[in-house]
Amino acid sequence: MKKRIVKPEHERREEIINAAFAVIYEVGLSNTTIAQIAKKAQVSTGIVSHYFGDKQGLMTTCMREMLKRLYQITQQYKSEVNDPQPEHYIKAIVNANFDLSQVNKTAMRVWLDFWSASMHTPELARLQRVNDRRLYSNLKYQFLKLLPEHQADIAASGLAALIDGLWLRGGLNQHDQFDQQAVRHIAYDYLEIQFQRAKLK
Structure with missing residues (x-):
């Protein structure tokens, strides 16, 4: 069984932010969802919420x-x-x-x-x-x-x-x-x- 690599928090946060930028580019800010960002970043929606709270918190970040x-x-x-x-x-x-x-x-x-x-x-x-x-x-x-x-x-x-x-x-x-x-x-x-x-x- 392949051991899961746990990334440092700053790396994970950066990946989520870059994923958010990519999703906004693709569908626009108003149509962007936490689920889409999580999928793009290859993390769970729970991880995104853990770091940024709701969509507004992530957008502010x-x-x-x-x-x-x-x-x-x-x-x-x-x-x-x-x-x-x-x-x-x-x-x-x-x-x-x-x-x-x-x-x-x-x-x-x-x-x-x-x-x-x-x-x-x-x-x-x-x-x-x-x-x-x-x-x-x-x-x-x-x-x-x-x-x-x-x-x-x-x-x-x-x-x-x-x-x-x-x-x-x-x-x-x-x-x-x-x-x-x-x-x-x-x-x-x-x-x-x-x-x-x-x-x-």
Whole structure:
């Protein structure tokens, strides 16, 4: 008789979360069930409930995981900046938001479904606000090195909105591959306008 391998809790939790992402991609968040996730992860529904409680608990954990992955990839891009100038850090933030980990079809479907659900679910709405504030504050911190407070606020708000808009436009276009290079160039053009404004002061 083959001995059953008991996986560490963190590995089992990660497998369940990844299974949840796969199911959401396949059937959508509203149609996703604990049973489908358990089947995809090859565990019992009891195991899923043990780790995450109900579906809402699992969905909240999944959104936190998405936020964590975005944070980690942003930190990675920023750590790779060789010339510590504000423009390079801002471009690193832009690049992170359009990294393949954020614009592959599964990630985009999951993000879109969570955005939609956040309008009706307080905890998901709170997490979405955390994500929005983090992007804005990171951008403003760098813009403040170039622009006065008021202009830095406008520049950061504008770029954050541009990033979200470009991402959303790509996410809703299910038939074409997300063009990372094109959207980065659009964001970079916006940055150049802000940099030129700073030089004129």
